[in-house]
Amino acid sequence: MIFDFIVVGAGSAGCIVASRLSESGRHSVLLIEAGGEDKSFWFKIPVGYAKSYYNPRVNWMYRTEPEANLGGRRIYAPRGKVQGGSGSINAMVFVRGAAEDFEDWRAAGNPGWGFDEVLPFFRKLETHARGESPWHGDNGPIHVTPMRGATHPVSDAFLDACDELGIPLNEDFNGATIAGAGVYDVNTRRGQRSHSSAEYLRPALKRPNLSIERQAHARRLLIEQDGRVSGVEVIQRGEVRKFTARREVVLAAGAVDTPKLMQLSGLGDGCQLFVHGIETRKHLPAVGKNLQDHLCTSFYYRSKQPTLNGEFASLIGQARFGLTWLLKRSGPFAMSVNQAGGFFRGSPEETRPNIQVYFNPLSYRIPDSPKASLTPEPYPGFLIAFNACRPTSKGTISIASPEASDAPLIRPNYLSTDRDIQEVLQGSRLMRRIADARALDGWVEEEVSPSKAADTDDKLLDYFRLNSGSIYHLCGTCAMGSDPRESVVDARLRVHGVPGLRVVDASVFPNITAGNINAPTMMVAEKGAAMILEDTTSV
Numbered sequence: 073m074i075f076d077f078i079v080v081g082a083g084s085a086g087c088i089v090a091s092r093l094s095e096s097g098r099h100s101v102l103l104i105e106a107g108g109e110d111k112s113f114w115f116k117i118p119v120g121y122a123k124s125y126y127n128p129r130v131n132w133m134y135r136t137e138p139e140a141n142l143g144g145r146r147i148y149a150p151r152g153k154v155q156g157g158s159g160s161i162n163a164m165v166f167v168r169g170a171a172e173d174f175e176d177w178r179a180a181g182n183p184g185w186g187f188d189e190v191l192p193f194f195r196k197l198e199t200h201a202r203g204e205s206p207w208h209g210d211n212g213p214i215h216v217t218p219m220r221g222a223t224h225p226v227s228d229a230f231l232d233a234c235d236e237l238g239i240p241l242n243e244d245f246n247g248a249t250i251a252g253a254g255v256y257d258v259n260t261r262r263g264q265r266s267h268s269s270a271e272y273l274r275p276a277l278k279r280p281n282l283s284i285e286r287q288a289h290a291r292r293l294l295i296e297q298d299g300r301v302s303g304v305e306v307i308q309r310g311e312v313r314k315f316t317a318r319r320e321v322v323l324a325a326g327a328v329d330t331p332k333l334m335q336l337s338g339l340g341d342g343c344q345l346f347v348h349g350i351e352t353r354k355h356l357p358a359v360g361k362n363l364q365d366h367l368c369t370s371f372y373y374r375s376k377q378p379t380l381n382g383e384f385a386s387l388i389g390q391a392r393f394g395l396t397w398l399l400k401r402s403g404p405f406a407m408s409v410n411q412a413g414g415f416f417r418g419s420p421e422e423t424r425p426n427i428q429v430y431f432n433p434l435s436y437r438i439p440d441s442p443k444a445s446l447t448p449e450p451y452p453g454f455l456i457a458f459n460a461c462r463p464t465s466k467g468t469i470s471i472a473s474p475e476a477s478d479a480p481l482i483r484p485n486y487l488s489t490d491r492d493i494q495e496v497l498q499g500s501r502l503m504r505r506i507a508d509a510r511a512l513d514g515w516v517e518e519e520v521s522p523s524k525a526a527d528t529d530d531k532l533l534d535y536f537r538l539n540s541g542s543i544y545h546l547c548g549t550c551a552m553g554s555d556p557r558e559s560v561v562d563a564r565l566r567v568h569g570v571p572g573l574r575v576v577d578a579s580v581f582p583n584i585t586a587g588n589i590n591a592p593t594m595m596v597a598e599k600g601a602a603m604i605l606e607d608t609t610s611v
C-alpha cells in the first residue's frame with residue numbers, strides 16, 4: 073500500500089505529526105503503532121496512571137542494564153505501548169522547560185530552535201485555562217489546567233516553607249520564568265487526560281486521507297539502492313506487511329525505539345551493526361548516543377496531620393474521590409499526585425535553577441516488582457522528591473540482537489559525572505531545609521527515609537544510589553545538530569545523509585530540558601510537522 077507519508081509510532085509526537093500532515097487533505101498519511109487503542113476508562117481519569125504503570129498490554133516495561141553507579145540496579149523504564157504512547161500513561165505534569173534550554177538547542181547548531189522561535193509552537197498546541205497571553209495560547213488542542221486552588225493543605229504548607237526560605241513563589245512555571253516554588257499545571261480538560269491521542273488524533277482519524285494500523289510493530293525501514301528510505305516493514309498479528317511512502321517516513325517511536333529501529337535498518341554505528349551481522353546502509357555513529365534522563369529520589373515524611381494516605385488506602389475514601397470525579401470532574405482523582413514543587417537553585421553559586429522538586433500530599437513506595445501495586449504507606453505521610461534539571465551524564469541505546477522482538481540495551485550511565493553527584497548532595501540538603509522550615513512544623517512528625525541517621529554526604533549519596541529511579545524523561549538519542557559525527561538529524565529534523573527519513577520525537581533533543589519533557593516533545597512535533605509541510609510544498 074502506498075501513502076505520501078508514513079509516521080511510525082502513535083505517541084505524544086506521532087499523533088500530532090500524523091494529524092497535522094493530514095490536515096489539508098492533500099496528503100495521504102499512514103500511522104503505524106505497535107500497541108492497541110487507548111479506549112479504556114483508565115487512560116481518561118488522571119489517577120488511572122497507576123493502572124498502566126506495570127501493565128504489559130500497554131507498556132513496554134523496559135529496564136536499563138545494571139547501572140554501575142546505582143548499586144548495579146536495573147532501573148525501571150516504562151514506555152507507553154498504546155495509541156497516545158507514553159502520553160497515555162504519563163503523570164500529565166505540564167512544563168515547557170527553561171528558555172535557556174532552547175537557547176542551548178540553537179547554540180548546538182540548530183537555527184530556528186531558540187526560545188523565541190519555539191514559543192509560537194508551545195502556544196499553538198495549547199488551550200490554557202488562564203486564557204491568551206504572550207506566554208499562552210487559548211485555541212490549541214491540548215488543554216492545560218493549573219492545579220492551583222485545588223491543592224491539599226500540606227501542599228500549601230510546603231509553599232509557605234519555600235517562602236520562609238526566601239524562595240520566590242512562581243504563579244506560572246510556563247510563563248516568564250520557571251524559577252521558584254509553585255503549583256504545577258497538568259494537561260487535563262474537565263478532569264480528564266488531555267493528550268495528543270484524544271485531542272489531535274481521534275478527531276483527525278475521521279479524515280479519509282489518514283489511516284492507522286494498530287498492533288503493527290515496525291521491524292525495519294525499506295531502503296532503496298540509492299540510500300533513500302521508501303517505506304516500512306511491519307509485523308502485524310504474525311504477518312509481515314510492507315508499506316510504501318512516496319515522500320517521507322517520519323520516525324516517532326520515542327527515544328528508545330526510534331534509535332533501535334534505525335539500527336535494525338542499518339542506520340547507525342557501522343562497527344556496532346557489523347557485530348550483529350547487519351549491513352551498514354549509512355554510518356551514523358551518533359544513533360543511540362547522547363541518552364539523557366532525569367534521575368529522581370524521594371524523601372519520605374510521617375505527618376502529624378491527615379494527608380491523602382488515609383483516603384487513598386480506604387475503600388470509602390476512594391469511593392468519595394471517585395464520586396467527586398464523576399459528579400464534578402475534580403478532586404484528587406482529577407489531579408496529578410505531584411501537586412506542588414518548582415525549580416530551585418541548589419546553592420547560591422548556581423546561576424539558574426538546577427534542582428526540580430515535586431511535593432506529593434501522599435506517601436507511597438513504588439514497588440520494583442510488577443507483582444506489587446502502588447499503595448500508600450499505612451499512616452499519614454507526604455513525600456518531597458527532587459532531580460537535577462540538567463544532568464550531565466550521558467548514555468546509550470543499542471540493539472541487543474538483529475531481532476526486532478528483542479528489547480534494546482538501555483545504558484543511561486546515571487551519576488557518571490562529578491557535577492551530577494554534587495547536585496544529588498545539593499538536592500538532598502534542599503529537601504532537609506524545606507522540611508525543617510517552621511511552616512511545616514505542624515506537619516512533619518519524622519523523616520522516615522532516608523531518616524536523620526543519614527547525616528553525612530556519603531550516607532545521603534548512598535541513599536540516592538540505592539533508591540533513585542528514572543522519572544521517565546529519556547531523550548536525546550537521535551540528537552539534532554549540524555555535525556553527522558555527533559548528531560543524527562539536522563535542524564529540519566532530516567536524518568543526515570538519508571533522503572526520505574526524519575525523526576520527530578523526544579529523540580531529537582540536543583539536551584534534556586529543565587522539567588518534564590512531554591510538553592517540549594509535543595512542541596517538537598508541531599514544529600516538525602510544520603517544517604515537513606513547508607519542505608513539501610516548496611518541492
Ligand SMILES: Cc1cc2nc3c(=O)[nH]c(=O)nc-3n(C[C@H](O)[C@H](O)[C@H](O)COP(=O)(O)OP(=O)(O)OC[C@H]3O[C@@H](n4cnc5c(N)ncnc54)[C@H](O)[C@@H]3O)c2cc1C
Pocket residue numbers: 080081082083084085086104105106107125150151152153154155156157158159161162163164165166167288289290291324325326327329330333543544545546577578579588589590591593
Ligand atoms: C510513567 C511515565 C510518566 C511520565 N510522566 C510525565 C509527566 O508527568 N510529564 C511529562 O511532561 N512527561 C512525563 N513522562 C514523559 C513523556 O510522557 C514522554 O517523554 C513523551 O510521551 C515521549 O513522547 P514520544 O512521542 O517521544 O514517545 P512515546 O509517547 O513513547 O511514543 C512512542 C510510540 O511509538 C510506538 N512504537 C515504539 N516502537 C514501535 C515500533 N517498532 N513500531 C510501531 N510503533 C512503535 C510506541 O508504542 C509508542 O506509542 C512520563 C513518561 C512515563 C512513561
